[in-house]
Amino acid sequence: MLEAAIFDMDGLLIDSEPLWKRAEQEVFAGIGIRLSDEECEQTLGLRTDMVVAYWHERFPWASPSSESVANAIDARVVELVARQGQAMPGALQALESVQGAGLVIGMATSSPGSLIETVIDALDIGRFIAVACSAMDEAHGKPDPAVYLTTATRLGVLPQECVAFEDTVVGVRSAKAAGMRVIAVPAADHFDDPGFDVADHVFPADADEPQIGSGDGGN
DSSP, X not given: OOOEEEEOOBTTTBOXXXXXXXXXXXXXXXXXOOOOHHHHHTTTTSOHHHHXXXXXXXXXXXXXXXXXXXXXXXXXXXHHHHHHOOBOTTHHHHHHHXXXXXXXXXXXXXXXXXXXXXXXXXXXXXXXXXXXXXXXXXXXXXXXXXXXXXXXXXXXXXXXXXXXXXXXXXXXXXXXXXXXXXXXXXXXXXXXXXXXXGSSEEOOTTSOXXXXXXXXXOO
């Protein structure tokens, strides 16, 4: 029986993926690394420190520090979301539907706490979210299950009593590793990625919102 729904944030509730790309491209360009949109997509769903480590391994630089680069990216995204952040189509309706079905709602994101607060304010969704957890507070980020397990614990439910909503393969792997049922909502250009095959259900981002309730048994 389902007791809780746990949502990813970026690209699922808020249309922030283009803003992340812009921030990453701007900051990395400042240290001489030019990233294309396609290259940015290689790190979708990862914590910022993991994104920076990924590119440092491929294009090593001496300074600034990786921590400084990560902080600059996070700060730029917070700025962009505060000014331009918009809900993904159907996101607010999905939250209302899940809450109406009697499920408690959590958020499990790779983004830092500062961005979580900015998104909640920008979208005015604080009334839906009982618990919001950042993978930045864990020893390991997605696809490790830690952030999902922490969110379930803080919600007071078992992982198997949760359904997770994710838009990236990394996020799907994280929630499945936590023992949760997973509904994947990929962007159209990622819908055919075989990495989503492990999800219990896969819906295109422009589909009518799935009806989720305590009777949903998954596959």
